[in-house]
Structures are given as C-alpha cells and as structure tokens.
Amino acid sequence: MRRVYLDHAATTPIEPDVLKAMMPYFTEIFGNPSSVHQFGREAKVAIEEARERIANFINAKPSEIVFTSGGTEADNFAIFGIAIANLKRGKNHIITTQIEHHAVLDACMFLQKNGFDVTFLKVGSDGIIDPDDVKQAITPRTCLISVMHVNNEIGTIQPIEAIGQIAKEYGILFHTDAVQSFGKIDVDVDKLNVDLLSASAHKIYGPKGIGFLYIRSGVEIEKFHHGGSQEAGRRAGTESVPLIVGFGKAVEVCAERMINDFEHAKMLKERMLYKINDVFSEISDVLLLNGSVDKSIPHILNFSINSSKIEIDAEAIIYGLDIKGVAVSNGSACTSGSLRPSHVIMALGRDEKTALSTVRFSFGRANSIDDVDYAVEKFYEVVSGFVKLAVK
Ligand SMILES: Cc1ncc(COP(=O)(O)O)c(C=O)c1O
Structure with a gap:
C-alpha cells in the first residue's frame, strides 16, 4: 500500500x-x-x-x-x-x-x-x-x-x-x-x-x-x-x-536548502488548496480552513469539519486516513485516550465540536504533488463516507 x-x-x-x-x-x-x-x-x-x-x-x-x-x-x-x-x-x-x-x-x-x-x-x-x-x-x-x-x-x-x-x-x-x-x-x-x-x-x-x-x-x-x-x-x-x-x-x-524547501512547500500547499476545491466541490461547505492562508508558512494546512453540517471526531478521520496509508494529525494533545478540542482552534472562535474535528496536513522535502493528490482523494473518501452515513 x-x-x-x-x-x-x-x-x-x-x-x-x-x-x-x-x-x-x-x-x-x-x-x-x-x-x-x-x-x-x-x-x-x-x-x-x-x-x-x-x-x-x-x-x-x-x-x-x-x-x-x-x-x-x-x-x-x-x-x-x-x-x-x-x-x-x-x-x-x-x-x-x-x-x-x-x-x-x-x-x-x-x-x-x-x-x-x-x-x-x-x-x-x-x-x-x-x-x-x-x-x-x-x-x-x-x-x-x-x-x-x-x-x-x-x-x-x-x-x-x-x-x-x-x-x-x-x-x-x-x-x-x-x-x-x-x-x-x-x-x-x-x-x-x-x-x-x-x-x-x-x-x-x-x-x-x-x-x-x-x-x-x-x-x-x-x-x-x-x-x-x-x-x-x-x-x-x-x-x-x-x-x-x-x-x-x-x-x-537547512541553510543551503531553505529557499528551495520553502518554494516546494508553497507549491504543495497551493496544490492541496486547488485539489480540495476540486474534489470536495459537492460538499465544500463541510470543510473549514483554519487560520490565515497568506500570513502563514506554506508547510502547514489545517481544516476542521463544520459541526453545523456534520459531526465527525478528528480521531475517526485520522484513523480512516491511516488505514489508507496517509499519516496526518489533529495537532492537539491527546490525554488518556480521549481527545480534547484544540485550544488553538477554539481560540479562533470555532465551537467545541468543530474544534474536535480538526486535521492538520504538514508538508516536507520528500513530498510530491502525487502525495498531495492521493491524500486529498483519501481525505474525501473518509469525509464523504461519514456524510453519506449521516444522510441515510
Ligand atoms: C511550537 C512548538 N514548540 C515546542 C515544541 C516542543 O519541541 P520538542 O518536541 O523539541 O520538545 C513543539 C513540538 O511540537 C512545537 O511545535
């Protein structure tokens, strides 16, 4: 796999x-x-x-x-x-x-x-x-x-x-x-x-x-x-x-590679935003992008699932992606097996349930456009699976 x-x-x-x-x-x-x-x-x-x-x-x-x-x-x-x-x-x-x-x-x-x-x-x-x-x-x-x-x-x-x-x-x-x-x-x-x-x-x-x-x-x-x-x-x-x-x-x-690494991450971030827009077009209101896109480094992209549309625990998404070979995280602390809503996402003014369904993608040197495309497709499969279940 x-x-x-x-x-x-x-x-x-x-x-x-x-x-x-x-x-x-x-x-x-x-x-x-x-x-x-x-x-x-x-x-x-x-x-x-x-x-x-x-x-x-x-x-x-x-x-x-x-x-x-x-x-x-x-x-x-x-x-x-x-x-x-x-x-x-x-x-x-x-x-x-x-x-x-x-x-x-x-x-x-x-x-x-x-x-x-x-x-x-x-x-x-x-x-x-x-x-x-x-x-x-x-x-x-x-x-x-x-x-x-x-x-x-x-x-x-x-x-x-x-x-x-x-x-x-x-x-x-x-x-x-x-x-x-x-x-x-x-x-x-x-x-x-x-x-x-x-x-x-x-x-x-x-x-x-x-x-x-x-x-x-x-x-x-x-x-x-x-x-x-x-x-x-x-x-x-x-x-x-x-x-x-x-x-x-x-x-x-790093001193030698920093500019190239930055441009590479920027390209991957732009690709992920483009691909998400495309693949999630029918359920675009389910995803919320967290934090400023411009005043941020290109290495990190963070999304929550809009709890007013559907409630999904980040854990379910992360495990769902892991089964499909994609490693991401929710970026917040996991204490004694129970996930706490991210204090960062809560500080942005999101509600607790939305904060509980947060997924962070972070890019690195070895990632390719194919990796990003694959991850977005698997992300869609997992999220749309929950959406379909909720509609039934
Ligand atoms: C912003 C920030 N501060 C501190 C730390 C802790 O660093 P370390 O893992 O080296 O203890 C991390 C690690 O995730 C971090 O992201």
Whole structure:
C-alpha cells in the first residue's frame, strides 16, 4: 500500500548526511567534552563548531546559544528562568497568548498557580495576535512577553518584529518559540527584536532530543538544571555530542536548502488548496480552513469539519486516513485516550465540536504533488463516507 507522510510539523525523518555526521561521535569520538584529555577536547571542538554554525544561522553569538534537550526544555527554561530571576524585583506578570504550544502554555499556567499573574492574549479569527493588545496588557510588573513565531497547528506567522519593538520600548524581555519557524523561514534575532528564542532539531531533519535556547548577552536568567558547569554554567549535564553534531549538520543543510524547501512547500500547499476545491466541490461547505492562508508558512494546512453540517471526531478521520496509508494529525494533545478540542482552534472562535474535528496536513522535502493528490482523494473518501452515513 502506498504510504504518504504529511505530519512534518510533528517530526521529520533524519537527513542521511546528518546521520552520517553523527555516527563517529557514538563510536571513535566518544569523549566527555568536559574532559581535558584529547578524547574530551575532540568532542568539545565538535560541540563548539555546531554552536557557531547555529549561532551564525540566527545572527547570534555562539556564547548566546545554550543546548537543551529540545524545544520543550528551551521554552520551560525561558519562562521559569526569567520568572525566577525577576521575583526579587517584584516583577511577577507574564504576557503570552492563547495559542502557544503547551510547553509555554503549561509552564505559564504552573506559574499562575504559584503566585504569578499571566495574561493569555486572544488572537483574531485569522489566528494572528494584534501587537496593540500586547501593549495594552503591559503593567509595571511585567517581566516577560512570550509569543510564538509560527503556530504549530495552523502555521500562522505572528508579528514578532512589531511585538519585539514594543517590548524594547518598555524594557521588557521578549521570548519567542521558534520551533516551527527555525529552518523554514528567516529567523534573525536582531531583526525579530527578541531576547530569548527556542528551537528544536527534529523539526528540521535533525535528531530528536536536542534543541537550544538563545539568550541575548546581558539577559539575567536563572538556571533550570543544577549540577556541573556545562554550557557556561547555564545548563548542567554532560552534553549529547552526537545530537549536537547532528543539529549543527541539519542547520548546515537547512541553510543551503531553505529557499528551495520553502518554494516546494508553497507549491504543495497551493496544490492541496486547488485539489480540495476540486474534489470536495459537492460538499465544500463541510470543510473549514483554519487560520490565515497568506500570513502563514506554506508547510502547514489545517481544516476542521463544520459541526453545523456534520459531526465527525478528528480521531475517526485520522484513523480512516491511516488505514489508507496517509499519516496526518489533529495537532492537539491527546490525554488518556480521549481527545480534547484544540485550544488553538477554539481560540479562533470555532465551537467545541468543530474544534474536535480538526486535521492538520504538514508538508516536507520528500513530498510530491502525487502525495498531495492521493491524500486529498483519501481525505474525501473518509469525509464523504461519514456524510453519506449521516444522510441515510
Ligand atoms: C511550537 C512548538 N514548540 C515546542 C515544541 C516542543 O519541541 P520538542 O518536541 O523539541 O520538545 C513543539 C513540538 O511540537 C512545537 O511545535
């Protein structure tokens, strides 16, 4: 059976060159980078090369990159690190949005339960934050603004430069979760006006379990991991040399391919929109496109089934597609076997039942037009099957 992977926003396959670059660091070059002997020094050199490559890619200094276990840790480090560092100044207010990834959302909710004030800003029905709303939410106690660059469910790009400008004017630290934008669109910490930025390797054809937090020089942040003095004393624990080397290589490949990858994803997105219009023409009112089509990256397309026409659980669609060889996701958290409506789709103003029937398609390097056509045909078979059942 044909298999089509359209879940690249969840994770990507490792690029062969990335794996090749990592292999020697599992075997011959196995030293602990903190060791002073040659085994250690070789490992250390590899880490610093990767750090420099990644720093250059986002227009940062190598000393501003702290490797973490992924995007989740980078987000938690940013939120808790800044919150704790500011407690002594009596600054205990954070501004974020309703559409953040759970790594930011849940960290902020934890702080809220423990004495912090958190403002969760609404988005428009297009899935975009209004920078003016950020400005209005600022108080003398605000220590951090955290707004994601690209949303992982609907792909919308937030006005980070403008929000960063506001943060600068008010002297407030600004963090962005760039896990879904890093390696896909230009991410330059100076142009974006950010003080902290999170990214992850496995979304860009690198290994799982490695990411980084960019921390602008001079930013006071409390460390999250206590122990050894790795990562210039900011993140204790022996570094995973193979993963860091793989991350560096994945960034090198991205730097070469980013424009082509973007154009390729754009072509696939346009094809999917065209094909959906065509194939779903008789039941076009059943599908709702989520988020702005223009102010979004081309790698993600997200649809809900209009609950006023028919109620279908996303799970049924995803399993239905999986049986037919198409891998997609609903983009929201699945807890103890029961699907919760996506907080992102709810934030767009959709009703709960519509939010429960959300399907995310996300494109990658290896996808072709044929993959998209096949996925749309199978998507139609599954959805129209439910529509026919409902009519009977
Ligand atoms: C926007 C966003 N932030 C954070 C994360 C978490 O990254 P990681 O899987 O590396 O922990 C993800 C992963 O899906 C994401 O999409």
